[in-house]
Each structure stands twice: as C-alpha cells, then as structure tokens.
Amino acid sequence: MGRPLPLQPRNRAVVVGLQPVALIDHVAQVDWSLLQDIxxxxGGSLRVTEEEVLTILEKVKEWAIRNHMGEVIKKLAGGSVANTIRGLSGGLKVPCSIVGARGDDNLGRMFQENLEKAGVDLSGLRVTSGSTGQCVCLVDEEGNRTMRPCLSDASHLRAEELTRDDFKGAKWLVLNGYGFYWPNLTEKAVELAKEEGARVALDLASFEVVRRSRTRLLKLLESGKIDLCFANEDEARELMKSEGLESPEECLEFLGNFVDTAVVMLGPKGCMARRGREVARVSAIPGIKAIDTTGAGDLFACGFLYGIINGLSLEACCRVGCCTGAGVVLGLGGEIDNSAWDWVYSQLQYQQLPVRDNLSKSSVLLRHESPQVEVQVL
Structure with a gap:
C-alpha cells in the first residue's frame, strides 16, 4: 500500500468523521426469490470475496431482466460514518470532513465524488494503491436488508497514519465500533481528537462488533473520553448480557455512567436519551412506510448531532434525529435524496424545531401527513 496523499487543502470542519475504509454500496430492492439464491x-451481514460480489450483482441484473425491470442497482458512498457525515454536510449544512482511506480505483473515485457533492471536506481522506471496499445491500419488500460486504483487500487507514492535523479545529469526532477491527485505531483517533479539544461521539455499530470487541469498548467507555454514545436495541442487549441486564432502559442507565449523553435507538418505537439526570423518550414519526432501513441509525445520529451542535434541548435533539432517521428510509440506500430532505425540513418546521436560515424552506410532504410526535420525559 502506497503512502497516503491528501486530496485537497483542509477547510476546518465542525465535525470530523473517522471511517477507516471507504465503501461503495450497491443497493437494490428485490424479492425473496432472488434472496434464496444468495x-x-x-438478513444480517456476511463477508464475501470480490468475486462473490460480482456474482451477486450479476444475479441481480439477471433477476431484473427476467422481471422486465430497468437498472435496479443504486451505487453510492456507504459506511455508517460516511452516511452520518454526508447528511450533516449536505442536508443540514454543518461543515464536515472525513478521515480514512480509499483505493485508487473507480470505486474510490466514486466514493470521493459522492461526498464532494455533499460538501464534505476530503483533505483527510488518503488515496492508496489498492481496491476500495464495497457492499451489496439487498432490500426486500418490507425494507429489511441483507448485506454482503467485501473488505478483505480494501485500502484502509492505520493508526500510525493519524495526525493531530486530521482533527485540528474540530468540535466533534464521530466514529463507530467498526474501527475496533484495526489495532489501536479508534483509541489513537480519540486521543488526538481530545488533544485538539474535540468531543467524541461513538456509535456501537452492530451487536457483532459489541460481542467481538466488548473488552476494548468498555475500556474506552471507562476512560471517560467518550462524550456521546449511540446504541440500538440489539447492541444494547449484547452490551448488557454479562451484566445480567436486558432492557433498553437498563442499558441507557449503564451507558450514562460513562458518557455525558447516551442514546438508545428503538427503531419504529422512537428513542430514549439520557443526559445527567434528564431522560427523554420520543416516539417515532408514525405513518412512515420504510422502503429501506439502511442508514436509519446513521441518519438519526446525524439529526441528533445537529441538535447538540446547535444547543437544542435533549428532547429536541431526539425529535430532530427521528425526523432525519425517518427521512432516509423513504428511499434506497443510506442517503436522503433531495425530495426526502424537503420532507425532513417540513417536519422540522411543523414541529417548530429550530431550522437554520441556510436550510430549505420547502413544505413538500411526499404524500405523508405531518403528525405530532409524542414526547415523554421520564
């Protein structure tokens, strides 16, 4: 792997995202008949080879031809952190950058162009000789996804390549548990970000990550260097197994012992958040038909962080997160498209949540009503 090179001069970002491996998602909505051949x-995620990725994509194309459909595969930059950063930068106009590595191939250039279009600063994205990671995301008619990632030979960022300049001037570092797959990478990023005065937001990523990296995860939480932690119900249960606890409420209390703000995402049931003694529980926006749940947690985190950055109340942060999380499930892939962003903006306005002047003032509703979100403060 060649020496990493910066793409462009750095513009200081409010939020820096750490994504060790650039990733291209191949997203397609299919039926069970195709999934039986995969x-x-x-459901879930199973790592595959590049050859297997090509085979699956060919099966998708053949299935589309048999069913007299056009191009059904949507390609876009993927990965949890990239999804969050793209939403913050492109949709909510928060200056963001991403730190990581991409290959010098067509997929790497596609990853770069997709994030550049959203206004993400890529000066921390290294370009190395090698391939870019990719993932096939097959979505059924109910919005459930089956993922087949290929990462084994992908270009990736190493701990020793990080510098303080990657985080200089940032207010927040956003990372997730997938960084634990590389030795000392997450810990080094947190250390450098803290030296620059940034706060750190950690998403637990998946229950498999929690199971595999629980010792490192708990050590990092116990260090007191994580300020904000996101977990979904599955991750929360996995984290609490050895504690003899199972409920989301118990996990929220447990995480609250180590971080300033803890959030447990409950999918269609909304979310719970804790900051000190304050606890808020917010219902999800009703009446949403999920086309694809890919990126729902990532875009929830995007909205919640927007609220934190702008000094909103805990309840309001949850409500913004529910709006952005709902926005991404209206289409395929972990990206909110322009029409869905119009719907998100209309929701923020309807709920009388602060909307910055540089956000859209459109009131397009995408055939969805604007319901009142139920809020319970415990």
Missing amino acids: PGER
Whole structure:
C-alpha cells in the first residue's frame, strides 16, 4: 500500500468523521426469490470475496431482466460514518470532513465524488494503491436488508497514519465500533481528537462488533473520553448480557455512567436519551412506510448531532434525529435524496424545531401527513 496523499487543502470542519475504509454500496430492492439464491442467511451481514460480489450483482441484473425491470442497482458512498457525515454536510449544512482511506480505483473515485457533492471536506481522506471496499445491500419488500460486504483487500487507514492535523479545529469526532477491527485505531483517533479539544461521539455499530470487541469498548467507555454514545436495541442487549441486564432502559442507565449523553435507538418505537439526570423518550414519526432501513441509525445520529451542535434541548435533539432517521428510509440506500430532505425540513418546521436560515424552506410532504410526535420525559 502506497503512502497516503491528501486530496485537497483542509477547510476546518465542525465535525470530523473517522471511517477507516471507504465503501461503495450497491443497493437494490428485490424479492425473496432472488434472496434464496444468495449464499448465507437472509438478513444480517456476511463477508464475501470480490468475486462473490460480482456474482451477486450479476444475479441481480439477471433477476431484473427476467422481471422486465430497468437498472435496479443504486451505487453510492456507504459506511455508517460516511452516511452520518454526508447528511450533516449536505442536508443540514454543518461543515464536515472525513478521515480514512480509499483505493485508487473507480470505486474510490466514486466514493470521493459522492461526498464532494455533499460538501464534505476530503483533505483527510488518503488515496492508496489498492481496491476500495464495497457492499451489496439487498432490500426486500418490507425494507429489511441483507448485506454482503467485501473488505478483505480494501485500502484502509492505520493508526500510525493519524495526525493531530486530521482533527485540528474540530468540535466533534464521530466514529463507530467498526474501527475496533484495526489495532489501536479508534483509541489513537480519540486521543488526538481530545488533544485538539474535540468531543467524541461513538456509535456501537452492530451487536457483532459489541460481542467481538466488548473488552476494548468498555475500556474506552471507562476512560471517560467518550462524550456521546449511540446504541440500538440489539447492541444494547449484547452490551448488557454479562451484566445480567436486558432492557433498553437498563442499558441507557449503564451507558450514562460513562458518557455525558447516551442514546438508545428503538427503531419504529422512537428513542430514549439520557443526559445527567434528564431522560427523554420520543416516539417515532408514525405513518412512515420504510422502503429501506439502511442508514436509519446513521441518519438519526446525524439529526441528533445537529441538535447538540446547535444547543437544542435533549428532547429536541431526539425529535430532530427521528425526523432525519425517518427521512432516509423513504428511499434506497443510506442517503436522503433531495425530495426526502424537503420532507425532513417540513417536519422540522411543523414541529417548530429550530431550522437554520441556510436550510430549505420547502413544505413538500411526499404524500405523508405531518403528525405530532409524542414526547415523554421520564
């Protein structure tokens, strides 16, 4: 792997995202008949080779031809952190950058162009000789996804390549548990970000990550260097197994012992958040038909962080997160498209949440009503 090179001069970002591996998602909505031909169990994530990725994509194209459909595969920059950063930068106009590595191939250039279009600063994205990671995301008619990632030979960022300049001037560092797959990378990023005075937001990523990296995860939480932590219900249960606890409420209290703000995302049931003694529980926006749940947690985190950055109350942060999380499930992939952003902006306005002047003032509702979100403060 060649020496990393910066892409462009740095513009200081409010939020820096750490994504060790650039990733291109191949997203397609298919039916069960196709999924029966894909190796592995339906749902979840199973790592595959590049050859297997090409085979699956060919099966998708053949299925589309048999069913007299056009191009069904949507390609876009993927990865949890990239999804969050793209939403903050492109949709909510928060200056962001991403730190990581991409290959010097067509997929790497596609990753770069997609994030550049959203206004993300890529001066921290290294370009190395090698391939860019990719993931096939097959979505069924109910919005459930089956993922087949290929990362084994992908270009990736190493801990020793990080510098303080990657985080200089940032107010927040956003990272997730997938960084634990590389030795000392997450810990080094947190250390450098803290030296620059940034706060740190950690998403637990998946229950598999929690299971595999629980010792490192708990050590990092116990260090007191994580300011904000996101977990979904599955991750929360996995984290609490050895504690003999299972409920989201118990996990929220547990995480609150180590971080300033803890959030447990409950999918269609909304979310719970804790900051000190304050606890808020917010219902999800009703009446939403999910086309694809890819990126729902990532875009929830995007909205919640927007609220934190702008000094909103805990309840309001949750409500913004529910709006952005709902916005992404209206289409395929972990990106909110322009029409769905109009819907998100209209929701923020309807709920009388602060909307910055540089955000859209459109009131397009995408055939969805604007319901009142139920809020319970415990």
